[in-house]
Amino acid sequence: MTVRGAISNPWGRPRLLRLVTLAYIVWSMVPVLIAVQFSFNAGRSRSTWQGFSLRWYLTDAASVARDESLTLALAQSIRLAVLTMLIATPIGVAMAIGLARWRGPGARPAGFLMLVPLVTPEIVMGVALFLVFANLYDFVRFGTPAQLLGHVTFSISFVVIIVRGRLFAIGRDYEEAAMDLGASPREAIRRVLLPLLSPAIMASFAIVFAISIDDFVISQFLAGGADSITIPVRLYAGARLAPPPSLNALASILLLATLCSVSAAGLVLRRYSNRERDGRGALDSLTRLDV
Amino acid sequence: MPSNLQSAETQAVGLHRWVWPALAAPGLTWLLLLFIVPFYAVLAVAMGDLDPIFLKPVPEWNPLRWDVSAFGDVLSDLFGGQLGTIALRTLAYVVSACAVCVVVGYPVAYFVARKVVRHKGLWLLGLLAPFWINYLMRMLAWVNLLGSDGLVNKIITSLGGAPVDWLSGRHSTVILGLAYGYIPFFVLPLYAALDRIDPAVMEAARDLGASPGQAFRRVTLPLSKQGVLAGLVLIMLPMFGDYYTPNLLSGSPRTRMIGNQIDQFINQTSSQGGRGAALTLILMVLVAVFMLYYLFNIARVTEEARE
Numbered sequence: 001m002t003v004r005g006a007i008s009n010p011w012g013r014p015r016l017l018r019l020v021t022l023a024y025i026v027w028s029m030v031p032v033l034i035a036v037q038f039s040f041n042a043g044r045s046r047s048t049w050q051g052f053s054l055r056w057y058l059t060d061a062a063s064v065a066r067d068e069s070l071t072l073a074l075a076q077s078i079r080l081a082v083l084t085m086l087i088a089t090p091i092g093v094a095m096a097i098g099l100a101r102w103r104g105p106g107a108r109p110a111g112f113l114m115l116v117p118l119v120t121p122e123i124v125m126g127v128a129l130f131l132v133f134a135n136l137y138d139f140v141r142f143g144t145p146a147q148l149l150g151h152v153t154f155s156i157s158f159v160v161i162i163v164r165g166r167l168f169a170i171g172r173d174y175e176e177a178a179m180d181l182g183a184s185p186r187e188a189i190r191r192v193l194l195p196l197l198s199p200a201i202m203a204s205f206a207i208v209f210a211i212s213i214d215d216f217v218i219s220q221f222l223a224g225g226a227d228s229i230t231i232p233v234r235l236y237a238g239a240r241l242a243p244p245p246s247l248n249a250l251a252s253i254l255l256l257a258t259l260c261s262v263s264a265a266g267l268v269l270r271r272y273s274n275r276e277r278d279g280r281g282a283l284d285s286l287t288r289l290d291v
Numbered sequence: 292m293p294s295n296l297q298s299a300e301t302q303a304v305g306l307h308r309w310v311w312p313a314l315a316a317p318g319l320t321w322l323l324l325l326f327i328v329p330f331y332a333v334l335a336v337a338m339g340d341l342d343p344i345f346l347k348p349v350p351e352w353n354p355l356r357w358d359v360s361a362f363g364d365v366l367s368d369l370f371g372g373q374l375g376t377i378a379l380r381t382l383a384y385v386v387s388a389c390a391v392c393v394v395v396g397y398p399v400a401y402f403v404a405r406k407v408v409r410h411k412g413l414w415l416l417g418l419l420a421p422f423w424i425n426y427l428m429r430m431l432a433w434v435n436l437l438g439s440d441g442l443v444n445k446i447i448t449s450l451g452g453a454p455v456d457w458l459s460g461r462h463s464t465v466i467l468g469l470a471y472g473y474i475p476f477f478v479l480p481l482y483a484a485l486d487r488i489d490p491a492v493m494e495a496a497r498d499l500g501a502s503p504g505q506a507f508r509r510v511t512l513p514l515s516k517q518g519v520l521a522g523l524v525l526i527m528l529p530m531f532g533d534y535y536t537p538n539l540l541s542g543s544p545r546t547r548m549i550g551n552q553i554d555q556f557i558n559q560t561s562s563q564g565g566r567g568a569a570l571t572l573i574l575m576v577l578v579a580v581f582m583l584y585y586l587f588n589i590a591r592v593t594e595e596a597r598e
Contacts, residue, residue, distance in 0.1 A: 017402040024399045025417040028475070031432035032424055034442070038435065046435045047442050091318045098315030104308065110315055113322055115589050119582040123532035123550050127557055127571045128329035131336050131564070135350045136328070153325045156318050168596045185310045214425050216535065221558070235427040239434045239539050240458075248435070251428040262423045 036255070039248035046245055056246040064249050072227055073234040074253065080144070080230060081213040081257075084151040089204045091152070092159025097193065099160065100167040117157045125154065126221035133222065143224025150218040155211060159204040166200035199268045206265035210258050337361055337568035348564035361565040365573060374552065374570075381548040384466055385530045389523055391470035392477045396522070400478045404485035405511070418482060422475040429472060430539045434458065437540075460543030468540040469530055477522035484518020485511070521588065524581045531578050549574055 035046075039057070043050030056063050064070045099111050117125065129150045133140050140146050174196060178188040194201075216232035223229060229237070231254045238247050335350035338357035342349050351357055368374035403414045421429065436442050437457035444454040457464050488511065496506040534550030553574065556567030575582075 014402060014406045017398055017406055020395075021399045021402045021414070021417075024395060028421040028471070029417075031436055032421075032429060035428065035432035035435055045440075047438070047440055047445060091321060094314045095318030098311045098313070098318075102311035102315060104312060106312065110312075110319055111593065112586070112590060113319065113327075115586055116582075117322070117326055118589070119528065119585045121528050121532035121574070121578060123534065123553060124571055124575055125326075125329075127553060127567065128333050129325070130557060131350075131568060132325075132329035132332040135336065135348075136332055149325055153321065156321060160318070164593075165596075189310075210423065214423075216425075216427055232425055232427040235425075235431050236535055236539065239427070239431045240542060242438070247431065251425065251431055254425055255428060258423050258425065 032255075035248050036252045038245050039252045041245050044244055046248065056244065056249040060244070060246065062244045062246050064246055064253065067246060069226065069229070069234065070246060070250050073229050073231045073250065076144070076228055077213050077231040077254070078257075080147055080151055080219070081209045083148050084155055084212040085205050085208045087148070088152045088155035088208050089159055089201065092156045092204060092208075093163050093197065093201055095156065096160040096163035096167060097189065097197075100164050101172070114157050114160050117154050118161070122154075122215075122217035125150075126217045129153070129218065130221045141224060142222055143228035146222040146224070147219055147228060147230075150222050151212045151215060154215070154218065155208045158207055158211060162204050162207060163197060163200045166197055170196050199271065202268045203265040206261040206268070210261045210265070213254065213257055213261075333568045333571055336564055337572055339565060341562065341565060346562040348561075348568070361569045362573075365566055365569045369573070377547050377552055378549055380546075381531065381550075384462075384469060384548060385527060387466045388469035388473065388530060389477075389527065391467070392474045392526060393519065393523070395470070396474050396478045396481060397519070400481040400485055400518075401511075401515075404482050405488075415482075418475070418478055422479065426472055427535065427539075430468065430536060433468060433471070434539060437464070458540060458542070460541050460545040462546060464540050465537050465546045468536050469533065472536055473526040473530060477526045480521040480525060481515065481518040484521070485515050488514050521585070524585050527581055528578055528585075532574060 038046045040052050041050055042053035058065045133146045174192050175188040178192045219230045220233050231250055235251055335352050336348050339351040340349045407414050448454055493506055496510045532550045534554040537546045537548050553567055553570050556563040
């Protein structure tokens, strides 16, 4: 133990580094935890603790359950995230399989096109989609339809990145064996490849849900009326106006939804990567660390 | 018999050729219609006209009739006008926030990647958690804390100081806000790069007589350069287009960034749509270096994984 300790830790005990790291984690977490705490405040203040209560979630006239602007924001965020997940995941899975196996002259530019949305600043994509819906696709209404198209556009590439990591790991042997044994390509994909990909597909559903419900810029640029305001857009609109703790309650609900879906994705990915003794793949695809 | 086999194989290969692009087609069509065409729309609006009655931008779809006067306006404003000040301020904010991220983020990533022996998963969770807390919520948390009756001012007054107006037009608040918002995205790629370094390399450096400091400077630091660069690119791209952080943490024209100007041109004054589109294109050109760096990196890694 001492030898191992000395090798992995040749500088002696890194007390200072440990302290800096702890301070960083406290700095990054504590403001958020305080914001969550005050969503349960019995009083109206967001800085003086007056006892525990659920009034900002359920009973107060300004609570998430009773203030219509907050309820609508919650509903719109969930609706968009679920629809985006259902549309982007199948398109992205098919695209990942296609791009991973296609060896024609168009394969390289197609792969490149898939990556560009990942590196485009959101404000640029927001302006572009806003202008195209305002001037060219004017049959698409601002609000849910435009927001949905926008969310799917930035989600597809995430699905491709997650699924193709798994595809590269599987290799081509299984589907080729299936076809040697007489399966058509369609059967090989449906009965061999898709079951092997199922953890990555499940993870994609969860990650797309999380990035869609988390999105602010695209949702704001493509919003229509009051019924298309999402939770992040509502937080943005209300943060500076000395809002009651119900805004904190709304933010806490968003936090819970995101953390649940990301943990689900993490668990699924970890289960299969542990089996393959490769923990990094899962972390990389979760955090876009493919560089 | 062998000829039969061969024909079955060519048939399968022929089917392959057809199947794979077909699977990619829906996604590619989607990106063509909702990613490439929208960019053309930005060009068309930037090079278009202004409707004199409705004061709305009219896009010009025909490149032969493109009018670059909106670009001229924006560029002359950029060199010597108010927009120039805003662009320089944006650059100063981004560079300062990035410096904070490197100074704070490097030791943190280094510690968790190289020094933690026990409970590594727990430490990693500490680095990962803020990554998935909504950006706007993290800003809201600071608005709560820094408000005129927020906790920070309560602590200051209880110590006998005068309350500070943190949230109106302070450069330091916006810079720290940007750093706070984006630092998780910097720490993670750096962590991954540091974690990938083989411990044997460090041991070799020490065996060959390097002091711990030398080993760090001449082995670990160069090997982690890629991770630092990747992290910086990842946070600079959204920072250059940020408009919500200065709006939430200051809301004053004194802290206006390029993103605020685009937001105003596009979302608030419809007659300025052409200028907004032109400024968006200029922003894209400015960050194109970072985009391409990141893009080629991912493409290279993909090719390696595919082999």
